[in-house]
Amino acid sequence: MEDMSQYPLELTGPDVPMVRFMNVTKSYGALTVLDSLDLDVSEGEMVTVIGPSGSGKTTVLRMLMTLETINGGVIYVDGKPLTHMEKNGVLVPAGPKYLRLARSSIGMCFQHFNLFPHMTALQNCMEGPMQVLGLPKAEARERSEELLSMVGMIDKKDQHPSRLSGGQQQRVAIARALAMRPKVMLFDEVTSALDPEVIGEVTGVIRNLVAEHNLTMLMVTHQMGFARDISDRVCFFYQGKIEEQGAPESLFGNPQRERTQQFLSAVKAAD
Amino acid sequence: MFDWRWDFAYEILPRLLQATLNTLAAAGVGYGIAVVLGLVFALAQRTPSRIVTMVVRECVEFIRSTPLVLQIFFVFFVGPQFGIRLSPWVAGMIAIGLHYSAYLSEVYRGGLDSVPKGQWEACTALNLSTTKTYFRVIIPQALPPSLAGMGNYLVGIFKDTPMLSVIGVAELMQAANAIGGSNYRYLEPYTMVGIIFLAISLPAAGLIRVFEAWVRKKLGMN
Numbered sequence: 025m026e027d028m029s030q031y032p033l034e035l036t037g038p039d040v041p042m043v044r045f046m047n048v049t050k051s052y053g054a055l056t057v058l059d060s061l062d063l064d065v066s067e068g069e070m071v072t073v074i075g076p077s078g079s080g081k082t083t084v085l086r087m088l089m090t091l092e093t094i095n096g097g098v099i100y101v102d103g104k105p106l107t108h109m110e111k112n113g114v115l116v117p118a119g120p121k122y123l124r125l126a127r128s129s130i131g132m133c134f135q136h137f138n139l140f141p142h143m144t145a146l147q148n149c150m151e152g153p154m155q156v157l158g159l160p161k162a163e164a165r166e167r168s169e170e171l172l173s174m175v176g177m178i179d180k181k182d183q184h185p186s187r188l189s190g191g192q193q194q195r196v197a198i199a200r201a202l203a204m205r206p207k208v209m210l211f212d213e214v215t216s217a218l219d220p221e222v223i224g225e226v227t228g229v230i231r232n233l234v235a236e237h238n239l240t241m242l243m244v245t246h247q248m249g250f251a252r253d254i255s256d257r258v259c260f261f262y263q264g265k266i267e268e269q270g271a272p273e274s275l276f277g278n279p280q281r282e283r284t285q286q287f288l289s290a291v292k293a294a295d
Numbered sequence: 296m297f298d299w300r301w302d303f304a305y306e307i308l309p310r311l312l313q314a315t316l317n318t319l320a321a322a323g324v325g326y327g328i329a330v331v332l333g334l335v336f337a338l339a340q341r342t343p344s345r346i347v348t349m350v351v352r353e354c355v356e357f358i359r360s361t362p363l364v365l366q367i368f369f370v371f372f373v374g375p376q377f378g379i380r381l382s383p384w385v386a387g388m389i390a391i392g393l394h395y396s397a398y399l400s401e402v403y404r405g406g407l408d409s410v411p412k413g414q415w416e417a418c419t420a421l422n423l424s425t426t427k428t429y430f431r432v433i434i435p436q437a438l439p440p441s442l443a444g445m446g447n448y449l450v451g452i453f454k455d456t457p458m459l460s461v462i463g464v465a466e467l468m469q470a471a472n473a474i475g476g477s478n479y480r481y482l483e484p485y486t487m488v489g490i491i492f493l494a495i496s497l498p499a500a501g502l503i504r505v506f507e508a509w510v511r512k513k514l515g516m517n
Contacts, residue, residue, distance in 0.1 A: 089416075089419065089420055090419065091416050091419055091420075124422060124424070127419075127422060128422050130420075131420060132416075132420040134413060134416065134417065134420075136413050138411075138413035138414060138416060138417035138420075139417070140414070140417070140432055140436075141436065141514070141515060141516050142435045142436060142514035142515055142516060143515070144515070151421065151423075151431065152421040152422065152423070155423060155427050155431060156421060156422050156423055156424075156427075184515025184516075185515070186515060186516065187515075200421070201420065201421075204421060204422070
């Protein structure tokens with residue numbers, strides 16, 4: 025058993041990060057996916073996670089969305105533990121009730137969009153605000169229409185997902201996640217399932233978000249050019265660890281580690 | 296040898312049609328019970344509690360593995376020994392509803408399993424409660440793939456209502472038996488019962504397909 029007393033019940037001080045992974049380990053049986061991960065993301069920061077498949081990069085986002093449990097360590101969001109709750113002065117694994125409250129500040133977009141197929145674009149966006157936040161219908165509609173306009177999907181608001189292209193679905197999914205007013209947004213390979221010609225419309229929306237909103241964002245992507253353009257920091261994952269991280273210019277322009285160099289040149293060769 | 300008597304057939308027609316209404320009511324009420332109880336059984340098998348899952352699973356298997364007519368007898372004749380005295384109608388509805396709920400729970404189970412994992416994850420990401428996840432997102436999507444199976448069992452329960460005659464529910468079969476017994480003529484009543492069942496079952500199957508298409512369209516899933 026891990027000694028939980030080493031983890032603070034709450035992060036305090038002047039520089040509390042929006043997200044902190046502290047010594048986080050994730051394994052499936054004998055397979056260790058993430059090994060003692062330490063990672064901070066500051067408020068308003070855009071951090072991109074890159075790396076070969078199986079390096080654990082998607083798991084980072086899924087743990088933060090509480091879609092995966094963790095086997096060791098603690099994740100803090102906005103100074104408070106996400107994966108754990110306080111009981112008699114120590115942290116214990118969070119119960120379902122606590123988890124629901126704790127994850128309310130996090131939003132996520134998925135590779136395969138995961139829109140609700142039986143609802144229109146607008147209904148998809150209004151679902152969370154009405155059913156979870158308890159907003160009145162008019163207010164939820166106003167908020168959703170505003171966001172659908174922002175992602176350029178207002179003229180398709182009454183269409184069901186089956187009538188929309190992949191790029192359009194993903195833009196609706198971004199609006200749907202933003203309608204919950206998250207503090208942290210997670211983008212999990214949001215362009216990977218898209219046809220090349222529509223990738224731009226989704227990356228364009230994310231670019232706008234970065235430029236105009238002070239959202240904290242974590243993104244997993246294979247679009248290296250895009251990552252380089254918009255990230256404040258890039259983390260290269262290799263075998264469940266951060267092999268190298270830094271500003272995009274330095275990581276892409278002058279990678280220090282051999283693994284990073286190999287990965288980047290392999291990606292370049294594939295392009 | 297073949298002596299069909301039209302005058303007799305006309306004479307008994309009103310009584311058979313009257314009994315048809317009872318048959319339809321029995322099928323409708325029984326199906327209503329099965330639709331709701333089946334969902335309860337299906338959802339109960341998805342709770343985090345392994346014990347609940349196992350107990351419900353065994354109950355469903357037990358009901359599916361024993362004959363309906365035995366279950367009808369059991370509720371009606373064994374119940375009173377435990378102080379549960381039920382009218383033939385109530386006992387019959389409970390037995391047939393329970394029997395078909397076991398089948399419907401399997402239909403729902405398949406439908407629920409067919410909803411992609413990503414839908415659950417989207418619900419978590421939107422922070423929907425478990426109840427809202429089921430009733431607003433998962434069940435609406437599990438419905439279209441379940442409808443064909445649900446339709447089959449609707450026709451099935453309708454065709455099984457004659458079993459209720461064994462405890463004296465005044466449905467179509469019981470009426471035909473009574474008519475046959477008191478007139479010593481069975482050809483007309485039984486033939487007419489068969490035609491009535493056919494006349495209802497056949498269009499019902501077609502209507503169910505139309506309804507299925509309509510639901511899919513309504514849910515934007517085609």
